[in-house]
Amino acid sequence: DTEVTQTPKHLVMGMTNKKSLKCEQHMGHRAMYWYKQKAKKPPELMFVYSYEKLSINESVPSRFSPECPNSSLLNLHLHALQPEDSALYLCASSQDERLAGGTGELFFGEGSRLTVL
Amino acid sequence: DQQVKQNSPSLSVQEGRISILNCDYTNSMFDYFLWYKKYPAEGPTFLISISSIKDKNEDGRFTVFLNKSAKHLSLHIVPSQPGDSAVYFCAASPILQGGSEKLVFGKGTKLTVNP
Numbered sequence: 001d002t003e004v005t006q007t008p009k010h011l012v013m014g015m016t017n018k019k020s021l022k023c024e025q026h027m028g029h030r031a032m033y034w035y036k037q038k039a040k041k042p043p044e045l046m047f048v049y050s051y052e053k054l055s056i057n058e059s060v061p062s063r064f065s066p067e068c069p070n071s072s073l074l075n076l077h078l079h080a081l082q083p084e085d086s087a088l089y090l091c092a093s094s095q096d097e098r099l100a101g102g103t104g105e106l107f108f109g110e111g112s113r114l115t116v117l
Numbered sequence: 118d119q120q121v122k123q124n125s126p127s128l129s130v131q132e133g134r135i136s137i138l139n140c141d142y143t144n145s146m147f148d149y150f151l152w153y154k155k156y157p158a159e160g161p162t163f164l165i166s167i168s169s170i171k172d173k174n175e176d177g178r179f180t181v182f183l184n185k186s187a188k189h190l191s192l193h194i195v196p197s198q199p200g201d202s203a204v205y206f207c208a209a210s211p212i213l214q215g216g217s218e219k220l221v222f223g224k225g226t227k228l229t230v231n232p
Contacts, residue, residue, distance in 0.1 A: 056159060
């Protein structure tokens with residue numbers, strides 16, 4: 001299984017809603033990432049989890065709250081979002097390249113298309 | 118079937134010299150190409166991109182060259198610095214429209230710049 005699965009594929013929410021994006025991988029990867037991709041732009045890194053601990057937060061507003069319940073799952077909790085937060089949210093994972101044989105090769109999910117009304 | 122190939126898993130260069138990282142692709146629908154840089158225990162971050170209407174894009178010490186007929190692109194780093202030591206990923210997609218196209222990544226090339 002070399003897949004990164006993201007749900008839901010599409011999400012429409014109001015500015016007062018609370019919702020979550022989910023990401024799952026069963027490749028034994030210990031690094032997981034959230035990216036945000038706006039129209040006609042490359043993906044921008046938001047968060048990095050390494051060994052289930054948040055290691056990087058790229059100055060993301062607190063209305064985005066990541067969570068890593070276990071080594072296979074990564075969530076992104078959304079609350080009080082703004083219309084400008086509408087984007088494609090991509091999850092990715094990789095093996096730790098510091099480990100023997102670890103290349104750091106990236107595996108991306110298909111993304112969750114978020115629309116904030 | 119790999120659509121984006123980085124055939125060199127690793128590259129070692131001396132500080133001050135040029136680093137050349139190569140990438141080949143097979144999908145003729147790819148029109149937009151990116152390079153990402155990744156340090157250990159950090160997320161890949163966007164470095165530089167090029168669209169098919171150009172054959173060269175330069176940003177400081179980093180230059181990306183695109184040869185569409187050969188389906189080949191390369192990243193040049195001049196001069197190389199020890200802080201450039203990282204894994205470099207090539208990625209490609211059709212022209213980003215609405216952000217819906219999935220980027221296809223190569224496996225990466227680990228660059229080591231020796232002092």
